[in-house]
Amino acid sequence: MNHRIRLIIIAIGFVLGLGHSVTWGQTPTPTTTEKPKEATPTTTEVKPTTATPPTFLTLLKDATPKSGLWTVYQKGQNLYWEISPSDYSAEYIVLISISRGIGQGQILGGMSWGFGDDWVWQVRKIGESVHIVRKNVRFKANANSPESKAVAAAYTDSVLFSLPISSKGPKGGDLVDLTSVFMSDLPQISRVLPGFSFSQQKSNWGEVKAFEENMELEVAATYASSGNAEIDTVPDSRGATINVHYSISKIPNTGYQPRLADDRVGYFLTAVKDFSSKSDRDQFVRFINRWDLQKADPSLNPSPPKKQIEFYLEKTVPFKYRKAIYDGIYEWNKAFEKAGFSNAIIVKQQGDKENIDPEDIRYNFFRWITSNAGFAMGPSRVNPYTGQILDADIIFDADFLTSWKQEYETFTARTIAEMTGGELEIYPEGTTRPRAFFDERPRSGNECALATGMSMQLAFGAAAIMAGADPKVNEANMEKLIQQGLKEVTMHEVGHTLGLRHNFKGSKWQSLKDMNEPEKCNGCLVATVMDYNPTNIVPKGWKQGDYYATTLGPYDDWAIEYGYKTLSGGTLGELPELKKIASRSGDPALAFATDEDTRGFDPDPDSNRFDLGSDPMEYASIRLAMVKELIPGLVDRMTKEGDDYTQARRAFNVLIAQYGQSSFFVSRYVGGLQTSRSHKGDKDAKLPVSLVDAKRQREALKMLEDNFFSDANFQFPPELWNQLGWSNWNHWGVREGTRKDFGVHDFVLQWQDRILDQLLSSVTLKRMHDAELKAPADADVMTTAELLQRLTKAIFSEVETTKEGDYTNRKPAVSSMRRNLQRSYLEELTKLALGSSSAPQDCQTVAYAELSNLQVRIKSLLDNQPVSSKLDTYSRAHLQESAARIAKVLDARFQLPTPRAGLSF
């Protein structure tokens, strides 16, 4: 038994009037009543006859008291909480964040942390102990109804801790030691750190702050391993210290009126299952998350709000960025004004000497930090019963604004996947069951990766601007780029704090031409700032408009109207009016699709992160034109006399990435489905699903064949490759690249593979196969057979076009890039033919036929002596090997019993 437990037992002894007579192992008799004995001064608890000082005097000797929402006493490793009667009746929201991470995986400084719902805690006094209970807030029923008894019986709260009451505190409350609560793996970080466990001995308290409405507790939590695990950002894996921050506040009881959500308008939700609900659909009641904004004078339109939404700009925000941030926040007032509120938001600058704390939840802060992670986010605190937003901060890591990231030096297949929506397959190889994609994180889709992508967009913009002829103009444009970029990210993050989710269809609204016509556009390039928008840069000969949206778009106005317009009738009574607002969703400017519509395997090619303009083919061809325009002279522009060459390499990668990413968006049209959230009867509504026009699918494929599968667009002056230098630094904090010279073949093939994977993923093929039934019998449809035939023809075109000629290994009939692509494609066909993909069985047979055909054609080329005899070694070997490989597949296929049996969904 350690010293602390001993102290507690002695303390309990005091309260019970047992003095020092308690011996080890002897449990003090519990009191029979569960009623809190609060408010009675401790001294009366102690036997009046003795002159013994109250226990807390010993217990709290040299402790630092802190008083706010809670009264706590900090003493070394111990933190005592003096629980007052009102504390027992309260419910608390407990938010966890990582204030200092280990720079790995999900454990990054500044990120919020949690699995599933936010925590709601309650403390209950049970005998002489206090239980800390995590409340179940997901289920409810009308009080006193039979359903409420059923809910109470079926869904229980979780008791997390039972703490002995040490003594009465100086104010008469129950004193408990919170050490065992927080000096533990309370946030369950060990779930994502295999091999590590929480070490109490190596952990200690960070700062403990008590504010009027919240407690901020920080623990420097050390997770220990045997030392075999390697984390290169941690000096010694035997002890990885992570600062875990707990922010605790009371769920207030206000007269807030919740507003029901609609799936046509993108708000974060608070969903509760209400067993008293009489709905014929399901029993979920879904509220939008929003601020409690009420008109000061209901007769006015617009009226100022009773209470403004107030943002403080932290004093750490550099002067030169303040205006863009102010402007970005204030833009939202325009939308609020249309919804009936004047000056809904007010921005205040934290003075240099002003000591209000950003962690105090009475203040919403725009925070400016330098964590070297380059992100921005807008976490908020929400009442889990009503969806009322109680407090929100915007945390901005300045890093993304100006830095050319080191990771642009080498692009891996993983980087490319991250830029293009992530996982493309939902059927793990050889199975017909979709994999479960709903892992525990990220939760509720409120994680924002805008700033990370923006960092690359700014780099792209800078590379383009620096190609201008006049250095003075370039400098001015660079400034404009940064200021506009910052304003757009600010508008986006503020949108999150107002309750809005991402809308990745916002950038599809206008054509690129219209966006760059100032009189047509008026600053809103896109329908919403809740999209991730790339830098708008046009090639020579075009009129150049703004680089980024400088104001909100029509979708933003509409969403604010839905969420904040004052309506009458109470939560249920305002429903008809809300439905009327939402029913405008058929307007193309109001189209909405969010994170769960924009995963790699999702069907709608109109919903993308970082695409721009109504026509993806146009966007991709413009990005390609930009690459062609910018690469000549790139090294000279990016590398000043005396510099190393790393910047040139990063710029080159960023340019090609833009081209690759935009081409990927084009590939999503093949086998794509356009989706709509409109409801039946909405004006101009589209059906939930419509097939992408066959003509458009063919155009998309043609564009990829001409530009991406041909090697013509990857031909750069040979000296360029040799100028793409690397960083020679080798110390902590820099990433060690695997290969220093530029791997040209790998680089090109990675991008081509990504697009092939998209076109031939089992999900794409299943969709295309189904499309044949989803269109009227006489309608033109692009079939999987057509896709495979076209791809074989385009990728193996040399088999037809190679004529007699003077080929050498340096001037081969089939170029090295094309040989690589052909091998990749053969692999894909093999996978299909052998049934190791979950593609429809019709694709299996067509792939077999394609391979068989191709084999005949390759053989006939190789048998054609005049041509064959003059082939270079590479091309001949490649064709011979391809034919042999196909023969093996065809053989193996014969031994397969039948196409796989069984249905797949």
Ligand SMILES: [Zn+2]
């Ligand atoms: Zn976002």
